[in-house]
Amino acid sequence: GAGVSQSPSNKVTEKGKDVELRCDPISGHTALYWYRQSLGQGLEFLIYFQGNSAPDKSGLPSDRFSAERTGGSVSTLTIQRTQQEDSAVYLCASSLASIGSGANVLTFGAGSRLTVL
Amino acid sequence: LAKTTQPISMDSYEGQEVNITCSHNNIATNDYITWYQQFPSQGPRFIIQGYKTKVTNEVASLFIPADRKSSTLSLPRVSLSDTAVYYCLVGDRHILTGGGNKLTFGTGTQLKVEL
Numbered sequence: 001g002a003g004v005s006q007s008p009s010n011k012v013t014e015k016g017k018d019v020e021l022r023c024d025p026i027s028g029h030t031a032l033y034w035y036r037q038s039l040g041q042g043l044e045f046l047i048y049f050q051g052n053s054a055p056d057k058s059g060l061p062s063d064r065f066s067a068e069r070t071g072g073s074v075s076t077l078t079i080q081r082t083q084q085e086d087s088a089v090y091l092c093a094s095s096l097a098s099i100g101s102g103a104n105v106l107t108f109g110a111g112s113r114l115t116v117l
Numbered sequence: 118l119a120k121t122t123q124p125i126s127m128d129s130y131e132g133q134e135v136n137i138t139c140s141h142n143n144i145a146t147n148d149y150i151t152w153y154q155q156f157p158s159q160g161p162r163f164i165i166q167g168y169k170t171k172v173t174n175e176v177a178s179l180f181i182p183a184d185r186k187s188s189t190l191s192l193p194r195v196s197l198s199d200t201a202v203y204y205c206l207v208g209d210r211h212i213l214t215g216g217g218n219k220l221t222f223g224t225g226t227q228l229k230v231e232l
Contacts, residue, residue, distance in 0.1 A: 004160075035222070043161070043204070043222040091160050105151065108160025 002026075004109035006092050012115045013082055021077045021112045025094030032075050033106060034067060035091045043091065049075060082116045089113050121205045121223035128229050135192045137226050139205030142186045150181060150188045153204040155225070161204060165190070192228075200230045 005024040013019050025032050034046040045059040049069045060066070064082075069075040079086055090113075093106035122140040129135045141150070149168050153161035165172060167179040167188070178191040192199055202225040 042224040045222070093160070105163050105166060106153075106161070108162070110158075111160055 004092055004094055004107050006090075006109035006112050008112055009110065010113045010115075012117065014117050015084060016081050018078065018080045019082055019114060021079075021090050021092075021114070023075045023077070023092030023094075023109060025073065025075070025092070026096075026107055027073075029094035029096050029107070030072065031095045032069060033093045033095075034075070034077050035093065036061075036088045037091060037111070038088045046077070046090075079114075082114075084116050087114055087116045121207055123203075123205055123223050123226045125224065126227040126229070128231065129195055130231055131196055132194050135195050135199070135228060135230075137190045137192075137203050137205075137228070138187055139190070139223065140187045141205070141207045144185050144207050148208045150179070150185075151206045151208075152177070152179065152188075152190045153206060153222075155202045155204065161222075164203075195228075195230045197230050197232070200228060202227050 004026055007022045011019055023032065030051055032049040035043040036046055037043050046065070047054055047057050047059055047067050051072050052069050054067065064080045065077070067075060067077045075092065077090060089111040091108055091111045093108040095106050120141070120143060123137065127135065127137060149166055151166040152164045154164050155161040165174055165177045165179045167181050169181050169183070169185060172179045180189040180191065188205065190203060204222045204225045206222055
C-alpha cells in the first residue's frame with residue numbers, strides 16, 4: 001500500500017479481555033517496528049521484525065504481550081488479559097532496510113488507540 | 118545503547134529560526150542520526166537524516182560536529198504549523214551479531230510557535 005495501515009484505529013475493551021492490533025506495512029519494507037505511546041509521553045520501543053523473525057523482543061512489557069509477522073508483511077500485536085496500564089496508542093512503523101542509512105527512515109502508521117476500562 | 122537527550126520544550130515566534138540540539142554521547146560508528154516530527158494524534162514523520170557535517174533539505178538543516186556526540190536540527194523561519202514534538206533518533210544496531218535493530222526514541226522536544 002501507499003502507507004502503513006493500522007487497525008483498528010480505536011479500541012475500547014474491558015480489563016481482562018484480549019486484544020489484537022494489526023499493522024500492514026508498506027509493500028517491500030522488510031523491517032517492521034511496534035512502539036507504544038502513552039498520553040503525553042515519548043515512544044516506547046516494543047519489538048522489531050526483520051522479515052518474519054523478531055531478533056529482539058526485550059521491549060515487550062510483559063509476557064501478556066506477543067507479536068508475530070507472517071509472509072514478511074502483516075504483523076499483529078496481541079495483548080492478553082489487558083490491564084488499565086496498557087491504555088496507550090500503539091504505533092507501527094516500517095522501513096526499507098534494517099542496516100545502513102535507510103534503516104532509521106521509518107514510516108509510521110496513524111496508530112491504534114487502546115483504552116482499557 | 119545510544120541514548121539521546123533533548124530539551125523538553127522550546128518556544129518561538131513565527132519567522133524565527135529554531136535550533137533544537139540532541140545529545141548522544143554513546144553514538145556508535147555505524148549509527149545515523151535521524152529527526153522526526155510528530156503532530157497530535159499522528160505517527161511521527163521523517164524530517165532529515167545525517168551521519169556527519171551538515172545536511173540540508175527543503176524543510177530543515179542538520180548540523181553534526183566532528184565528534185558526532187550531538188546534533189542540531191535547524192528549522193528556518195518557523196510558522197504556527199511547525200508546532201509539534203521533535204524527536205532525535207540514533208540507531209542502535211547489532212550488525213556483527215545479526216541481532217535486532219532497537220531504534221530507541223528520546224523523550225522529544227515540544228516546540229510551540231506563536232504569532
